Structure formats: C-alpha cells, structure tokens
Amino acid sequence: MKKIILSSVLFSTLAFAGPAQAPATASAKTTNAISFKAAAGETEFSAVGKPAMIKINGKGQGPEGVITYVGDVISGTVKVDLNKLTTEIDLRDDHMKNKYLEVQKYPSADLTFKDFKSSMAVDKLTDSEIEMPFTADFTMHGKTKPVSGTMKIKKSQKTITGSAEFSVKIMEYLETLPSYAGIKIAEDVKLKIKFSGTLQ
Amino acid sequence: MKNILLLFCVLFAAINSFSFPDMIRHGYTNCTACHVSPGGGGLLNAYGRSLSKELISTWSTKNEAGVLHGLINTEKVDEWLALGGDIRGAQVHQENDLVKRGRWIDMQKGFEIGIIQPKWTIASFVGLQNVSENKWYPYSTRYYAMITPIDALYIKFGRFMPNFGINLPDHILSTRGPLMFGYGMERDTAEVSWLGENWNFIVSHYKTPENISANNQSGNTLTATYTVSNFKSGLQFLSEKDDLQTRTITGAIGYLGWSKEFGTLFEADQVVTSPSAGGPDKKGLSLIQRSAYEIFKGFHIVALNDYFQSDVDNGATKNYKFGPGIQWFPRPHLDLQAFWTREQTSTSKEGDYAWLVLHYYL
Numbered sequence: 001m002k003k004i005i006l007s008s009v010l011f012s013t014l015a016f017a018g019p020a021q022a023p024a025t026a027s028a029k030t031t032n033a034i035s036f037k038a039a040a041g042e043t044e045f046s047a048v049g050k051p052a053m054i055k056i057n058g059k060g061q062g063p064e065g066v067i068t069y070v071g072d073v074i075s076g077t078v079k080v081d082l083n084k085l086t087t088e089i090d091l092r093d094d095h096m097k098n099k100y101l102e103v104q105k106y107p108s109a110d111l112t113f114k115d116f117k118s119s120m121a122v123d124k125l126t127d128s129e130i131e132m133p134f135t136a137d138f139t140m141h142g143k144t145k146p147v148s149g150t151m152k153i154k155k156s157q158k159t160i161t162g163s164a165e166f167s168v169k170i171m172e173y174l175e176t177l178p179s180y181a182g183i184k185i186a187e188d189v190k191l192k193i194k195f196s197g198t199l200q
Numbered sequence: 201m202k203n204i205l206l207l208f209c210v211l212f213a214a215i216n217s218f219s220f221p222d223m224i225r226h227g228y229t230n231c232t233a234c235h236v237s238p239g240g241g242g243l244l245n246a247y248g249r250s251l252s253k254e255l256i257s258t259w260s261t262k263n264e265a266g267v268l269h270g271l272i273n274t275e276k277v278d279e280w281l282a283l284g285g286d287i288r289g290a291q292v293h294q295e296n297d298l299v300k301r302g303r304w305i306d307m308q309k310g311f312e313i314g315i316i317q318p319k320w321t322i323a324s325f326v327g328l329q330n331v332s333e334n335k336w337y338p339y340s341t342r343y344y345a346m347i348t349p350i351d352a353l354y355i356k357f358g359r360f361m362p363n364f365g366i367n368l369p370d371h372i373l374s375t376r377g378p379l380m381f382g383y384g385m386e387r388d389t390a391e392v393s394w395l396g397e398n399w400n401f402i403v404s405h406y407k408t409p410e411n412i413s414a415n416n417q418s419g420n421t422l423t424a425t426y427t428v429s430n431f432k433s434g435l436q437f438l439s440e441k442d443d444l445q446t447r448t449i450t451g452a453i454g455y456l457g458w459s460k461e462f463g464t465l466f467e468a469d470q471v472v473t474s475p476s477a478g479g480p481d482k483k484g485l486s487l488i489q490r491s492a493y494e495i496f497k498g499f500h501i502v503a504l505n506d507y508f509q510s511d512v513d514n515g516a517t518k519n520y521k522f523g524p525g526i527q528w529f530p531r532p533h534l535d536l537q538a539f540w541t542r543e544q545t546s547t548s549k550e551g552d553y554a555w556l557v558l559h560y561y562l
Binding site: 048049050051052053054055057088089090091092180181182183 | 226227228229230232233245246247249250251253254255278279348351352395396397
C-alpha cells in the first residue's frame with residue numbers, strides 16, 4: 001500500500017511538475033535585458049507658456065539604463081539626464097534647471113517599469129512598428145507618480161527603437177509653477193522619449 | 201521737394217515699434233510673447249527683452265537687453281511696469297530714367313510707458329514726430345487700455361492701429377502704407393482678440409480721426425489664423441465706409457517657419473473700392489512675399505517681392521519691387537534693415553529703389 005501511495009505521489013509530482021520544466025515554456029521564464037544609451041535617443045518636452053500661449057519646446061538626451069523582460073513582462077528603470085535639457089534660451093534653461101528642477105540635487109528624471117505587462121512580448125516584436133499603451137512610475141525632483149501613455153516600438157535584429165509619449169502634471173513634482181519673465185507654464189507638460197536599445 | 205519728403209515720411213516712418221514676425225521660426229506664434237500689445241509692436245514685455253538678447257541679437261552682455269542697456273535695474277518693477285522708446289531714421293534712394301534722388305530722414309523719437317497688471321494694462325506713447333521737414337512737436341498718437349479677463353482673451357480700446365495684415369516696419373510695402381496701415385494711421389479703435397494656442401481671432405471696430413479722414417470714416421476688421429507647428433496662416437477681412445466710398449479688403453496671410461533659420465512671410469490682399477455716388481468698382485491688389493534666412497545669430501539675408509496695383513484694369517497703376525535685403529540685430533536695442541530692389545512701374549523704365557532703416561529702441 002505504501003508503494004502504491006509513494007508511486008502515486010511520485011507520478012503526480014512528475015505529471016504536474018514535469019511539464020513546467022518543458023522547453024516550450026522555459027524560454028518565457030528567461031530574463032533578458034535591453035540596454036539603452038543616452039546618446040542613441042532623444043527626449044523632447046513641450047509646454048504652453050501663459051498668458052501669451054507660447055509654445056515652449058525643449059529637448060535633451062535619450063534615456064539610459066537597462067530594462068529587463070520575461071516574456072511580455074517588463075521591469076527596470078531608465079534615466080534621462082536633466083542637465084542636458086535645453087530650450088535653446090540660456091537664461092530660461094538656467095532657471096529651469098537650477099531654480100525649478102534643481103538638477104544638482106535631482107540630476108535625472110526616471111521612468112520605472114515594475115512588472116509591466118505589455119501587449120506584446122519583446123521577443124515577438126518585428127521591424128514593423130506597433131503602438132501599445134504603457135504604465136510606469138515617473139520620478140522627478142524627488143517625487144514619484146504613476147504615468148500612462150503610448151509607446152511606439154519595433155525591433156530590428158538586436159536593436160529596439162521607438163518612442164514613449166506621456167503627460168505629467170508639473171505641480172505634482174514641483175513646489176511652484178515655473179515662470180520666466182512673466183510667462184508661467186501651464187500645468188500639463190508633454191514628454192516624448194525616443195529610445196534605442198540593444199538586446200543583451 | 202517738400203511733397204517728396206512728405207511722401208517718404210509717409211512711406212517709411214514707423215510710428216510704432218513694429219513686431220518681428222519672423223519669430224515664427226522659433227515657435228513664437230503670438231505677438232504677446234514679446235510685446236504688451238496683442239497686435240505686436242511697441243512696448244516689449246520682460247520676456248521679449250530677454251529674447252532680444254537670447255535669440256535675436258548677435259552679441260550681448262548679461263543685462264544689456266534691459267531698459268537703458270541694463271544701466272537701471274528694473275527687475276523689481278518688471279511685472280507691472282514696461283518702459284520703451286524709439287529713435288528711427290531712414291536713408292532712401294530711388295533711381296530710374298526719370299528721377300534720381302536720395303535723402304536721410306529722421307522719423308521718430310519717442311518714449312512709451314505701460315502699466316501692466318494681470319487683468320488690465322494701460323499704455324501710451326509720447327514723443328516727437330517729424331511730419332514735415334525739420335519740424336518736431338510732441339504727440340501721442342497711440343494710447344490704449346486693455347482688459348484681459350482670462351488667458352488669451354484681450355479687450356483693447358483707445359487710439360492705435362487696428363490689427364490687420366503682417367505688422368512689418370517697412371511702410372513702403374504694398375500691404376502697409378498703400379492700404380492705409382502705415383505711418384500715422386492710428387484710429388480710435390475697439391478690438392477683441394482671442395490668441396489661443398492654435399486659433400487666433402481678432403475683431404476690430406474703428407473710427408478714423410478727422411486729421412486722417414474728414415469724411416466720417418469707420419470700419420471693421422476680422423482676422424482668423426490657425427497655427428500648426430511653426431506655420432501660421434489665415435484669412436482677413438476689412439470693411440470700411442466713409443462719405444465718399446466703401447472699401448473692402450479680403451486677404452490671406454502666412455507666417456511660415458520652415459526651420460529655425462529660414463522663414464517666409466506672405467500677404468495677399470484684394471481691395472475693392474466702391475464710390476458712394478455710384479460708378480464702377482475699382483479692384484486693386486497688394487502682394488508681398490518676404491523670405492529670410494539667418495546666416496548667423498541676428499543676421500538675416502532677405503528676398504523680397506512686393507507687388508502693388510491700385511486698379512487691376514489700369515496697368516499704369518502697377519508697381520513691383522523685387523530684390524535682396526538684410527536685417528541685422530547686432531546688439532539688443534539696435535536693428536537695421538537694408539534693401540536694394542529693382543522697381544518696375546509703367547511710367548518709367550526699371551530702376552533701383554533702396555532703403556536703409558536704422559532703429560534704436562530703449
């Protein structure tokens with residue numbers, strides 16, 4: 001009887017545990033990584049300056065960091081160097097970086113994915129660009145808030161390229177609404193992060 | 201000779217400090233980015249002064265863009281007080297088979313002050329004006345009060361130029377002086393402007409002072425533009441009536457910022473004049489196209505086409521100028537424009553028409 005029970009337990013273990021170790025799903029559990037280099041991408045932001053409805057556009061380097069993925073689940077953080085941002089007006093840049101963003105204290109803005117389940121696994125991406133929604137945490141000036149937006153992405157051999165667009169409410173991150181020479185920016189700031197990463 | 205001088209004054213004198221619509225290249229689509237007035241020109245706001253250093257001028261030092269080159273610190277009052285002023289003069293040269301003439305003309309000296317509050321503004325220009333040779337006297341042809349009940353909405357009334365067309369300083373252009381938007385044409389005006397992020401609507405009603413027209417002239421203007429990226433274009437309409445005639449102008453305007461360095465301004469207007477006493481309508485045309493390329497910061501080369509015909513059925517009324525020019529902002533407070541065009545008219549052989557405008561603003 002003991003043998004029968006032992007055999008049953010052994011069989012059950014093999015029967016249920018066995019398939020989980022099968023090669024078909026083993027690759028889905030493998031953790032892969034994508035490395036992003038700042039110089040290969042670009043960050044753009046746009047805001048409206050009131051009351052004159054000025055369009056304030058700025059840009060900087062792309063994101064840098066490593067994102068990992070297991071199948072369609074993405075994790076990791078990429079950072080954008082805020083010191084490299086420019087609106088092409090020196091004095092305005094000085095105000096933006098030193099008075100409001102305090103880049104000496106908070107040198108980067110971070111986009112963090114925590115087990116974000118994307119609509120398509122990275123391995124299944126092709127050289128045809130697809131668009132997918134995403135959610136992440138955005139950290140700036142020492143404060144972190146969830147953001148959501150749209151990502152356009154494609155893969156060509158070992159290179160992943162695309163862009164992520166989302167909006168932030170600037171007062172969720174800063175104490176005062178940035179102003180310069182009588183122009184105050186509207187609360188909503190649009191961000192577009194163009195990225196290029198390499199599969200590792 | 202006096203008449204010729206007066207004509208030159210009328211064509212060239214720039215009673216306002218005019219705006220710099222080429223700023224469309226940098227994404228500045230509304231005049232209020234730099235100027236207190238929604239129609240542009242005149243008093244600079246603090247942001248405009250900053251841009252005059254940061255974006256426009258070839259050279260500058262830290263506080264040079266400020267009032268009096270930064271010699272006085274206005275930082276504490278910049279939020280509510282705007283100070284300005286202008287000194288402007290022009291050298292003109294015209295040469296063809298019928299005439300050869302040239303002269304330096306002092307045009308303008310004046311001081312402008314504005315009190316700016318979040319919801320209202322008052323401003324006035326007081327200065328000295330050369331209306332005829334060597335005669336100067338104080339005047340204030342531009343003054344207004346403005347209410348800004350909400351962002352982007354401006355309600356302005358006073359004596360000023362109604363908003364119409366591209367506000368370039370060259371009053372010789374067919375879309376300025378010949379359409380009666382040149383020197384000394386400030387009218388008693390009420391104007392409502394909606395200057396949104398993309399759409400602009402400006403509606404004006406004006407009554408022309410008697411020193412300009414003694415015929416009970418009044419009119420209305422409507423301008424609507426739409427901005428996509430660094431491209432702004434739209435339509436405009438003017439309807440004007442006095443004791444002798446009615447005048448309508450229908451036109452299109454465009455501010456095209458092809459790149460940070462290259463931009464084009466164009467305006468095309470059809471003018472229809474109908475005598476009150478009856479008789480046929482007269483149709484005229486005013487067209488300008490002005491493309492500028494910034495060779496280096498502050499220095500622009502310009503190509504100009506300027507066509508005017510007061511009566512399309514009468515070729516003798518045609519005047520076409522085309523040619524190159526430069527515009528240079530060497531330092532904050534200084535700008536100069538120089539054009540050397542070929543002029544075609546039906547009354548003379550093709551000749552030269554050149555002008556140089558020097559402008560110092562406070």
